[in-house]
Amino acid sequence: MKAVRFHEFGGPEVLKVEEVEDPVGDTLVDVTAIGLNYGETVIRRGKGKELFPWYPGPSLPAILGSEVVGTTRDGRRVMGVPRDGAYATKAVIEHPIELPDDVSDHEALALLLQGTTAVAATKAARIQPGDRVLVEAANGGVGTLLVQLAERQGATVLKASSKGGIGYDWDGLEPVDVVFESIGGQVGRNAFELLKDGVGRMVVFGYASGEPLDVTASDIFRKGVAVMGLPQNTTPEEVLGLNLEPVLGDVYRLDEIASAHKALEARTTRGKLIARP
Ligand SMILES: NC(=O)c1ccc[n+]([C@@H]2O[C@H](COP(=O)([O-])OP(=O)(O)OC[C@H]3O[C@@H](n4cnc5c(N)ncnc54)[C@H](OP(=O)(O)O)[C@@H]3O)[C@@H](O)[C@H]2O)c1
Known part of the structure; x- marks a missing residue:
């Protein structure tokens, strides 16, 4: 599969599209959309350990990202938190959430972590x-x-x-x-x-x-x-049921994720950013 990886901490330019082994697991999906989050820019810069010391940092090279929508081998459209990073064309989701047809990929990703x-x-x-x-x-x-x-x-x-x-x-x-x-x-x-x-x-x-x-x-x-702080008392299923109208921001290609990181750090973005593999 294709993935955006980084081998060293640094600016957006450390993110590179590479050919890597497919992940192996029960719910392997073909990724149709990837959620992008401000916190991923912090981890890429190598500031994660300092700012979120309770999270284990990534071991390099690493694939960033915590949310994808994709299609399972039996044709179900699901979203979830991928086990091995999100910036890729395939992902293994350990707790997939089936998506209703009337929720777009972009809306679903806006309602997952954010x-x-x-x-x-x-x-x-x-x-x-x-x-x-x-x-x-x-x-x-x-x-x-x-x-x-x-x-x-x-x-x-x-x-x-x-x-x-x-x-x-x-x-x-x-x-x-x-x-x-x-x-x-x-x-x-x-x-x-x-x-x-x-x-x-x-x-x-x-x-x-x-x-x-x-x-x-x-x-x-x-x-x-x-x-x-933030209570841990809310599920994505519950959020999907609230009929929120998320603001859908820019859509990037996999090879443009570095530009999305630049925009997040420059504070020029609005709403939810996603990438399409
Ligand atoms: N996404 C998640 O799942 C999640 C989970 C837990 C916590 N958080 C935290 O919640 C906050 C919002 O996250 P988000 O994903 O929704 O991101 P976001 O709000 O779409 O982007 C971050 C925003 O922070 C503001 N900002 C203020 N000072 C900044 C600075 N020095 N550098 C960059 N941005 C600055 C900017 O808005 P203005 O230019 O309008 O000020 C910027 O657009 C972040 O602090 C994030 O770490 C997010």
Whole structure:
């Protein structure tokens, strides 16, 4: 099969299309679409160990990626997390999820990892109708879904993005009940200070700036707010049943995945990016 591999950590140029052995396993699929995620750029740069020390890093050479849609040998259309990486023309999926015909490959991939992340984060935030909710990276894959979920629950949503909404200069902004925090560094710190004292909730599920959120127990005590991680209580099947309308971003070829990584790192993307083998 063809796969996009990297032999050393580095910039997008380390990603190369190569001929490799097919993976072997029960649910081998011919891949029809591959989900691309911001976190994969972090691993490719070799920052995974530092930023996500609880994940075992890849042993090189490696195939990146955590989500594919494909066709099984008996003709079923399934999606799932591939055992040996996603950026390839074939993959073994250990827990395949059969897809309904009315969900496209692109929609399905938008609802797999980004969808479960957004739904789990929304559960953690316990949004009440009328809450003011700040979504960072609101044009992104997770961000666009968070906006929809929070609006469905009756929240007033403040969309922070370099591509519109309220941007990241929040001087003079009224405090908020909920922050969905995925950037860290100074942005995360400013968002923490924006939480309403005594009632605010912040869900932390990323640090796209490369700097984890720096908030101490004393800060949390002073403000009387809750800061929480992502609960593991959401399945892709559940997300598929919610009728979300994901924003479908650009589609790349397998040999263009390096360009997709460049765009993710340059913050020029919107919604879910995929590649087609
Ligand atoms: N995809 C998943 O399954 C998953 C799971 C768990 C956690 N996360 C985390 O959730 C966050 C969003 O993930 P996503 O996959 O939906 O990605 P994404 O939002 O589509 O892309 C990342 C966005 O982060 C923002 N950003 C802010 N500072 C940045 C910086 N210094 N460099 C690059 N981007 C920066 C950019 O939006 P603006 O330019 O609009 O600010 C950028 O478009 C990430 O932190 C990711 O690690 C994702």
